[in-house]
Amino acid sequence: MGYRVLVVDDSKLARMAVAKALTTLHPDWTRIEAANADEALALASKDAFDLAILDFNMPGRDGLHLAAELRRLKPALPLAVISANHQVEVVTRAREVGATFLQKPVTDKAMEEFLDDAADRLAPR
Amino acid sequence: MSELLNELEIDALTEMVNIGVGRAATSLRDMVGEQVLLSVPRVNLVSRDTAIRTLSEKEVGHLVGVHQVFEGDIAGRALLIFPDTKSLELVRAVIGGELSLEEIIELEQEALAEIGNIILNGCLATIANLLQRNLKMSLPEILRGEPSVFFSLGPPPQAGDVVMFLYINFDIRNRDIGGYIAMIMDMPSLSALRLLLREFIERTAGGSVPSDERP
Numbered sequence: 001m002g003y004r005v006l007v008v009d010d011s012k013l014a015r016m017a018v019a020k021a022l023t024t025l026h027p028d029w030t031r032i033e034a035a036n037a038d039e040a041l042a043l044a045s046k047d048a049f050d051l052a053i054l055d056f057n058m059p060g061r062d063g064l065h066l067a068a069e070l071r072r073l074k075p076a077l078p079l080a081v082i083s084a085n086h087q088v089e090v091v092t093r094a095r096e097v098g099a100t101f102l103q104k105p106v107t108d109k110a111m112e113e114f115l116d117d118a119a120d121r122l123a124p125r
Numbered sequence: 126m127s128e129l130l131n132e133l134e135i136d137a138l139t140e141m142v143n144i145g146v147g148r149a150a151t152s153l154r155d156m157v158g159e160q161v162l163l164s165v166p167r168v169n170l171v172s173r174d175t176a177i178r179t180l181s182e183k184e185v186g187h188l189v190g191v192h193q194v195f196e197g198d199i200a201g202r203a204l205l206i207f208p209d210t211k212s213l214e215l216v217r218a219v220i221g222g223e224l225s226l227e228e229i230i231e232l233e234q235e236a237l238a239e240i241g242n243i244i245l246n247g248c249l250a251t252i253a254n255l256l257q258r259n260l261k262m263s264l265p266e267i268l269r270g271e272p273s274v275f276f277s278l279g280p281p282p283q284a285g286d287v288v289m290f291l292y293i294n295f296d297i298r299n300r301d302i303g304g305y306i307a308m309i310m311d312m313p314s315l316s317a318l319r320l321l322l323r324e325f326i327e328r329t330a331g332g333s334v335p336s337d338e339r340p
Contacts, residue, residue, distance in 0.1 A: 011140045016330035059165045084147030089160040
């Protein structure tokens with residue numbers, strides 16, 4: 001079944017890059033975009049998506065704060081946080097909120113692994 | 126001067142800088158043993174005069190900078206700039222607190238060059254890789270003085286020179302240290318950069334570039 005993927009990044013190009021990977025890997029999945037944490041949380045309150053891919057370095061609340069809020073609203077949500085900044089503090093915090101850390105620029109292989117894992121977790125048992 | 130690049134090209138440039146600085150921060154973190162906090166980069170294309178004015182408004186007092194020249198398909202200068210008063214603090218953060226003030230002063234030049242090298246080279250190498258081009262970097266050089274010193278380096282500034290002013294604030298956790306990164310490019314380099322950015326956008330976003338934003 002096609003899932004709904006929320007992509008949150010203040011960079012339009014970065015959202016387009018994720019879009020390209022999603023179109024290649026899962027053409028039947030739907031993509032929803034948000035440019036910041038507030039937009040993402042508004043979509044979360046409407047239950048508009050099944051998994052989320054978040055940029056870390058964004059104006060306002062960063063991707064890790066957003067990840068923690070989304071986790072509180074949706075405990076089972078598959079989450080990925082993307083950043084080129086792979087300082088141990090950032091990677092550790094991602095792990096603590098139960099998010100997969102993906103290093104930017106994201107390779108197709110890393111994206112595929114995250115999406116496959118998310119699909120496994122979302123599949124009805 | 127922002128019309129030199131369109132919105133998506135500026136976005137792509139900002140994203141490349143974001144990736145470059147993010148990686149460089151990871152290296153700096155390993156040197157200082159404390160988390161390096163980064164602001165979201167803001168990229169502005171401005172004249173040298175505007176760059177000097179902007180920096181003068183933000184910082185009172187003398188500045189210290191590490192400067193490297195890059196050459197290749199695009200050429201220019203990259204600068205890492207911070208308040209002179211923070212220089213020794215930054216060196217201390219990297220070398221460790223064991224050394225005496227005299228020893229730190231003695232190592233200052235060398236340590237600043239190394240920090241600059243890690244941040245600027247890290248950032249430029251990432252940008253070069255993303256653009257799939259090779260950039261040759263000079264050795265780092267230390268400069269001190271007022272903002273005008275950093276934007277008036279020879280060869281004499283051409284009238285049309287553009288400063289790509291990347292304003293990015295980096296802070297070392299638990300230490301009051303922050304700074305800026307700037308790049309200076311001339312018009313031919315900026316035109317070359319624009320073409321490379323378009324290729325980068327096409328590679329990165331491929332079919333998802335809306336037709337009205339295609340070159």
